[in-house]
Every structure is written in structure tokens, then in C-alpha cells.
Amino acid sequence: MSVSPERVRALHKYDLRVLLSLERLMQRYEWVPLDALKASTKLSDSELEYRLQRLIEWNLIRYDAVPYPGYALMFGGYDVIALRTLTQKGTVSALGSLIGVGKESEVYEGLGLGPVVLKIHHVGQQSFQAVRKERGYMPESGHCPWIFASACSAEQEFTALQKLSPEVSVPLPIDRSRHVVVMSQIMGVNLNRCTLDEPRLILDEILENVGRAYAKGFIHGDLSEYNVMVDESRVWIIDWPQWIATNHPNADTILRRDIENVLRFFKRKYRIDYPTEEAVRSVVR
Known part of the structure; x- marks a missing residue:
């Protein structure tokens, strides 16, 4: 479901109090009991009931009686909290069109001091165990809901962009709140969607940037034609x-896999x- 700017604008301070309480309490509970939510929000019974029903109707939170009665944030609720924070900080003033959807993220146009891109990490429950197993920054055991997995994913990406930019051609990191990364807009096209006039020069530029990242201690880990963008003679790795x-x-195995993915694409499409x-x-020079 796409992010709704109207929901961010319509959020009452009591709605926000409930959402923030759920976020905090989900560090302890898979489903937050009503009594815990009452104690945290300090709202009256009638006010809390009204806010909960309103947030459920907006698809920002959900209720379940199994394994015990409780409430939890949905992605929509977590999106609203993060966007509200970025708006209050002045990082984002407007949310634009949805421009990309991946298996674990949505990407939107936006406005800050200028045009920006917002990447909203959505590490879904179906892929959560795979993420925990494959990514070193995730805890191997214990309680770690998907909202915190998404925040960890965003933090991991934001750290890379901070450390790599500007020496490596990556989007400029601007800000982060929870699972949302705000970065500079790139006026390019995904490598898999364009036809290159000088493909060998682009391949050399990709490898040059992979090498610069490696020199700074980073290996992409999922490099392919789908996360390289091209604008004339310049490339960006996203x-x-x-x-x-x-x-x-x-490291050696994963670096080799990244490189082979890129070489395979250029051989298949451009006979290089x-x-x-x-x-x-x-x-690795």
C-alpha cells in the first residue's frame, strides 16, 4: 500500500502518542496488550478506544487475539511516524510519486531544500527469517520485530552512503528516520533499461567505483544491472x-559474485x- 501524505497531515497528537507508544512497546511485546498501551499513553479508556479504532480503519495498526489480545504497528503506521519526524525536522516538505518498488523497499520522489528521493525500507515478515540469517547486522536470536529489521536495513544503507560519498558514485545521503532514508535525486536510468552507446566505458566506470568502495572497506553484496543507474557517461551504484x-x-566470494553478475550482463547484452x-x-588493486 502506498504511503498517504493525507494520513500524515491528519494525524492528531493523540494518534501520534498511540503510534509512538506501540513503537516503543514492540521492543518488548510481539503484540502490545491494552493495559500496557493504557499505561504508556495515559489516555482515558474512551479516548484510547477511539484512537485505536481510527488507526485500525486507516490501516496504520492492527489488532489480533492470537496468541493473546494485543495491538501492533503496520507498515503504514511506521511510515507515518518516520515521515512526520522528517517533516518536523524540515528534511521533507512534500511527498511525490511512487517511482520504484522492490522486494524490500518503496521509493518516492519528494521535496526538501530541493528534489529528493525517499527510500522506505519494508523488510516483510515473510522474508524476515531470511534477512536475519543472511545479514550480519541483524541479531541472530531474540525478539526483533519486522519494524526494527526495516530500521536496521535503512541504517545499514545510510551508513554506507555516508562513508562512500562522494569518493564513490552513490546517492548523497541527506537524512534518516527509522526505516526511511532521504537521499539526493539521481537523473539516470537503471542499467537494465537502457541501451548504451559506449558500453565498455560504462563497464570500466562500474568496476572503478566497485574498486573505490572496496578500498574504503565496502562490498555491495547484491550488485547487478538492477542497482546501477546510468546518465550519459556517469554511473551510480544504488x-x-x-x-x-x-x-x-x-568477502572474496561475495565480491566475485558481484563482479560476475555485472560481467554476465555486459556479455549477454553487448557481447563484451x-x-x-x-x-x-x-x-582489489
Whole structure:
């Protein structure tokens, strides 16, 4: 479901109090009991009941009686909290069109001091166990709801952009709130959707940026034609939540996989035969 700016504007301070209480209490509870929510919000019974029903109707929270009666944030509620925070900070003044949807994120146009992009991380419940297993920044055990998995994913990406920019051609990080990353807008096209006039120059530029990232201790971890953007002769490498450090035990294998994904694309579409070993050496030089 797309983010609704109207919901952000219509949010009453008591609605926000309920949402923030749920966010805080979900660190302890999978489903927050009504008594705990009453104690946290300090709202009267009638006021709390009204706010809960309103938020349920808006698809910002949900109620379930199994395994015990309780309430939990939905993605919509977490989106609203984050966007409200970014608006109050002055980072974002308007939310624009949805411009991209991935398996774990949605990307929107927006306005801040100028045009920006908002990437909203949505690590879904179906993929949560896979994320916990595959990504080193996630706790291996214990209570970690999907909202915090999404926030961890956003923090991981924001850290990479901060450390890599501007030496590596990545979006400029502007701000983050919870699971939402605000970054500079890139006027390019995804590599898989364009036809290049000089594909070898673009391939060399991609490998050059992979090498710069490697020199700073970062391996993308999920590199392919789908997360490289091109504007004439310049490239940007996007989508960094799965990065790993160059001292990771599987660093060599994952770096090689990233490089092979890119080489495979250029060989298939442009008939460029670039030996893997030569590409790896150019990156780790």
C-alpha cells in the first residue's frame, strides 16, 4: 500500500502518542496488550478506544487475539511516524510519486531544500527469517520485530552512503528516520533499461567505483544491472543495505559474485568478454 501524505497531515497528537507508544512497546511485546498501551499513553479508556479504532480503519495498526489480545504497528503506521519526524525536522516538505518498488523497499520522489528521493525500507515478515540469517547486522536470536529489521536495513544503507560519498558514485545521503532514508535525486536510468552507446566505458566506470568502495572497506553484496543507474557517461551504484565489510569471512566470494553478475550482463547484452580474474584484480588493486 502506498504511503498517504493525507494520513500524515491528519494525524492528531493523540494518534501520534498511540503510534509512538506501540513503537516503543514492540521492543518488548510481539503484540502490545491494552493495559500496557493504557499505561504508556495515559489516555482515558474512551479516548484510547477511539484512537485505536481510527488507526485500525486507516490501516496504520492492527489488532489480533492470537496468541493473546494485543495491538501492533503496520507498515503504514511506521511510515507515518518516520515521515512526520522528517517533516518536523524540515528534511521533507512534500511527498511525490511512487517511482520504484522492490522486494524490500518503496521509493518516492519528494521535496526538501530541493528534489529528493525517499527510500522506505519494508523488510516483510515473510522474508524476515531470511534477512536475519543472511545479514550480519541483524541479531541472530531474540525478539526483533519486522519494524526494527526495516530500521536496521535503512541504517545499514545510510551508513554506507555516508562513508562512500562522494569518493564513490552513490546517492548523497541527506537524512534518516527509522526505516526511511532521504537521499539526493539521481537523473539516470537503471542499467537494465537502457541501451548504451559506449558500453565498455560504462563497464570500466562500474568496476572503478566497485574498486573505490572496496578500498574504503565496502562490498555491495547484491550488485547487478538492477542497482546501477546510468546518465550519459556517469554511473551510480544504488541499494546498499546488504553491503559487507572487506574483512568479512565470505568477502572474496561475495565480491566475485558481484563482479560476475555485472560481467554476465555486459556479455549477454553487448557481447563484451571481460575475464573475471582481470576484473577482480582491477577492483582489489
